[in-house]
Amino acid sequence: MTTFLAGTLLPQLLHGLVYGMTLALVAIGLSLVFGVMHVINFAHGELLMVGAFVGFTAHALTGSFWLALLAGGAAGAALGGIIERFTLRPLYARNPMYLLLGTYGLSLVLVEVARIVWGAVPQKLPPPFELSVHILGLDYPAYRLALLAFTSAILAALWLFLTRTQAGTIIRGVAQDRMIMEALGVNVSRVFTGTFALGAGLAGASGVLLAPLVAVYTTMGLDVILSAFAVIIIGGLGSFPGTLLASIIVGMVESVSTIWIPPTSAKTLTFIAMVVILLVRPAGLLGEETR
Amino acid sequence: MGPLRRFAIAFAAILVGGLGLMAGPDDASSQTIKLGVLAPLSGTYANIGNHEVWAIRQAVEQLNRKGGVLGRKFEIVTEDDEANPPIGVRKATKLIAQDKVDFLVGTVHSGVTLQIMSVAEKHKKILLIPVSEAAAITEENCSKYAFRISGNARLQANGLGAWMVQNLGKRYYFIGADYAMGRSGVATMAEVVKKNGGEDIGEVFAPLGTTDFASYLGKIKAAAPDVLFLTLAGNDVVRFVTQLDSFGLKKQIKVAGSPQMIETNVLPAMGAAADDLVSVTRYVYTLDRPENKTFVEGFVKYSNGEMPNQYSESSYDAIMMLAMAIEKAQSLEEGKVIAALEGLSFAAPRGNVTIRAGDHQTLHDKYIVQVKGGKYQIIGKKVAAEVAGPDLCAKF
Numbered sequence: 290m291t292t293f294l295a296g297t298l299l300p301q302l303l304h305g306l307v308y309g310m311t312l313a314l315v316a317i318g319l320s321l322v323f324g325v326m327h328v329i330n331f332a333h334g335e336l337l338m339v340g341a342f343v344g345f346t347a348h349a350l351t352g353s354f355w356l357a358l359l360a361g362g363a364a365g366a367a368l369g370g371i372i373e374r375f376t377l378r379p380l381y382a383r384n385p386m387y388l389l390l391g392t393y394g395l396s397l398v399l400v401e402v403a404r405i406v407w408g409a410v411p412q413k414l415p416p417p418f419e420l421s422v423h424i425l426g427l428d429y430p431a432y433r434l435a436l437l438a439f440t441s442a443i444l445a446a447l448w449l450f451l452t453r454t455q456a457g458t459i460i461r462g463v464a465q466d467r468m469i470m471e472a473l474g475v476n477v478s479r480v481f482t483g484t485f486a487l488g489a490g491l492a493g494a495s496g497v498l499l500a501p502l503v504a505v506y507t508t509m510g511l512d513v514i515l516s517a518f519a520v521i522i523i524g525g526l527g528s529f530p531g532t533l534l535a536s537i538i539v540g541m542v543e544s545v546s547t548i549w550i551p552p553t554s555a556k557t558l559t560f561i562a563m564v565v566i567l568l569v570r571p572a573g574l575l576g577e578e579t580r
Numbered sequence: 581m582g583p584l585r586r587f588a589i590a591f592a593a594i595l596v597g598g599l600g601l602m603a604g605p606d607d608a609s610s611q612t613i614k615l616g617v618l619a620p621l622s623g624t625y626a627n628i629g630n631h632e633v634w635a636i637r638q639a640v641e642q643l644n645r646k647g648g649v650l651g652r653k654f655e656i657v658t659e660d661d662e663a664n665p666p667i668g669v670r671k672a673t674k675l676i677a678q679d680k681v682d683f684l685v686g687t688v689h690s691g692v693t694l695q696i697m698s699v700a701e702k703h704k705k706i707l708l709i710p711v712s713e714a715a716a717i718t719e720e721n722c723s724k725y726a727f728r729i730s731g732n733a734r735l736q737a738n739g740l741g742a743w744m745v746q747n748l749g750k751r752y753y754f755i756g757a758d759y760a761m762g763r764s765g766v767a768t769m770a771e772v773v774k775k776n777g778g779e780d781i782g783e784v785f786a787p788l789g790t791t792d793f794a795s796y797l798g799k800i801k802a803a804a805p806d807v808l809f810l811t812l813a814g815n816d817v818v819r820f821v822t823q824l825d826s827f828g829l830k831k832q833i834k835v836a837g838s839p840q841m842i843e844t845n846v847l848p849a850m851g852a853a854a855d856d857l858v859s860v861t862r863y864v865y866t867l868d869r870p871e872n873k874t875f876v877e878g879f880v881k882y883s884n885g886e887m888p889n890q891y892s893e894s895s896y897d898a899i900m901m902l903a904m905a906i907e908k909a910q911s912l913e914e915g916k917v918i919a920a921l922e923g924l925s926f927a928a929p930r931g932n933v934t935i936r937a938g939d940h941q942t943l944h945d946k947y948i949v950q951v952k953g954g955k956y957q958i959i960g961k962k963v964a965a966e967v968a969g970p971d972l973c974a975k976f
Contacts (some may be wrong), residue, residue, distance in 0.1 A: 296802065367586075404626065410845050410886075413849040425829060428827055501822075502792065503815075552796065553758050576744075
């Protein structure tokens, strides 16, 4: 029993935690944008991918992972700001369908542009350190544990920003009731642009952080976006703690269940859970009922 | 002008314009031999799709410079099948029905290939398969109209399996991509390994696009095999090998895999993680043959400097062999070209290649290779006769 616990279950729980946190990193930007702007950004995965490629180029030029991280995040934010201002803003007054199609179209365009600029061959972005830590009978790459730390730090910083700073409070205010915020003199258009840029910046940074694990390639956004959507639906659209909770649950369940069932089936569990939540409690685990 | 009159004029204009458009291309196509090319140009297999298209362009332009065949030049129409079977069927049908291609070439993803084989057979069009490796293509699903220029996963297994059991170890764990190619690759290799005295201690399959293999690595380590055999490809194999290396598992386990594991399109991203990986291939760009040297020199002009791999080489062979067959048959008529292709031999960049009449599979030599510092070292060779495998096609 103890060998099962230590040899099999605990490592899977650790994998699940690391994987869950990386999911949270990807999903949080998506959740933020939906919570504040009620826009489902189908291009979120591609912002992650562009950030990763910019980071790859920055690393190729400077050899520094940290500069790559900065560059990826900045590129994501800049691209996000431009996209919001020129492609999305004209669509707010119209049927929400246009926004959905707009972000979906953007995702297709970004994949092809990336292929033209960087090519279809996957690229390598090495982690900042190649150490291993010997725990639970495995040589666990230290970078994965570091990723756990980074992700927690980023999420904590975001939480503090949203709850303790004035800018953050304004963003949360706009999420709750944009008409009142406008009446109070807040430039809601600028808040939208800023929030979208923030979400995109988070996506870009998460692309660079994930790259050492999954390599950099044009469809890397598509590979993670489905799970990210499942997570924010399960957690509750627009709920920050819900996204975090759902990410960890999904990560753990997918990881631990592979002990007994094939991994393909484990993935299906996540989507079955998503369907069940939509049927039973559409607001998600921690979401609020929308008016 | 009343609205009805405006409408009538517009309708007439569209009718005339449409008739004009329909008249045009028909005249042009009777002068050229039209090749409909299907390849994944987006998604996980995009790079392999690029290699297919670059090599086909190289072959076509080489043939056209000499005036084509039967006095007619080749023309290419390319479609992206996105490695997605329903899209592949739609595009193949479009190439045949709308573009009126004379021959079809494609594709990479075995699931798509199996589907378009039915489309080709239904429309009585010859299909040349330049990349797909699933055994079913020339075995239980064989078709009179389909010719496979690439390898059969079974042939690979024959070549590599016996060598591995003799040289690497007896206990094997398998991990494969969860679709036709991955599963058939694992099934056939497991069979060969057992036939040669090895043991299959476990198999696991990962959906295409799996990003985090950490859970799989735990299982593999717990099973403690001598050799881990992979049938993953594209971005998945890059991720898996990188993660495998980062967990230090290469120190205890030898790693071998299907040729997709060490192809030129995935090696750069794996870097040092690819060292010591063993596989079998029908082609490496460093082969010392005059046919290969000219092929490589020509290819890099189409690929922006990327070296050819076994996918580009067999795509090139497909067009050259088609031209030879048309020349031999002195006709484009399907029945005659099929007869000309059966048994055809070609001095290809990879070596001598022959199309077996019974199942339309090309027979060729195999090389056992190991990766060192991003380069291939040939550590063994199996000649065509040794690895031919039985003709399992019963349909024609």
